[in-house]
Amino acid sequence: MDILIFSPDGKTAPFETGLADALPGARTRSWQPGDDNAADYLVLWKPNAEVLKPRERLKAIFNMGAGVDAVLGVDGEGARRLPAGVALVRLEDAGMGAQMVEYVSHAVLRYFRRLDELAELQAQGVWKFLKPNRIAEFPVAVLGFGTLGAQVAGGLAALGFPVRAWSRSARPGRENVTLYSGADGFDTCVSGARVLVNLLPLTPDTADVLNAKLFAKLAPGAFVINVARGGHLVEADLLAAMASGQIAGATLDVFRTEPLPADHPFWRQPRLTVTPHMSALTLREETIAQIAGKIAALERGEAITGIVDIQRGY
Ligand code: NDP
């Protein structure tokens, strides 16, 4: 069995070794320009068109991340260059859920406990009591109730926040999380929310979802947390909503252009936290174990989870 590995940063050697160790008999190699030789499996992140060219024996493509937007392209052009009949498989959690819960909980609590305002007062040497927020009156809306969104929603509910979440398909929520779906559900989910968390996949349906219309539906002075993709956020709308006070602040981990350009206005917004796409890192050991487990299952002729629906885009 041949496994071909690609990552634009070229740091594929540990995956070659890890997958070979986990799958005795497997031959692993890192892609080099011009390599159009046969492979049974492709393991990749942000592939170029050459890597995705049809190749003999290819059975499945494993994406080394949860989001497949870099493979499919937001307008679906990537989907058209995928070899026909070959399953695209994404990472499911692989240690990212716990990291997302930590990151988002921290951002929500920081805003809820008014810690940024207190830090500003401290910088001015001002001892001033700030009225605490009441948790029961602090609804948080989580867009996306999948592998990561459901864990984040559950974590925030466990802290005591009234949590609403939004998914494409209608189904029951979970303890202390009210789940909405569809366009009507969207409005109810976000209306009056004090915090908005985005954990949707980037697809043609979800691109630009964080926009002025949505910000206007939130409670005045709400807080926005985007940990999904930069293409979800209309950046100018966020800056305008922050200037008007409709949005008090934001924590952003993902951007339309990454790294965020040095002259981008987001760097200079005092109430905006920028982190370099690290709210939930792809963990090497967990990733290798998950992909190797699925390859072994496919080789035994068993079904696997995490297969992307190309039409839906996630
Ligand atoms: P999942 O596919 O498990 O979940 C996606 C969720 O979004 C599902 O609940 C799905 O609904 C919902 N959804 C999709 N499209 C729509 C739509 N049009 N309307 C309403 N709901 C919709 O993805 P994950 O939870 O694993 O990951 C989510 C995203 O997080 C990734 O795609 C990636 O972009 C981002 N990410 C960011 C990381 C970072 O470091 N910043 C790390 C990892 C992931 P349904 O349940 O009905 O299918």
Ligand code: OXD
């Ligand atoms: C992912 C990511 O999608 O790291 O896994 O952004």
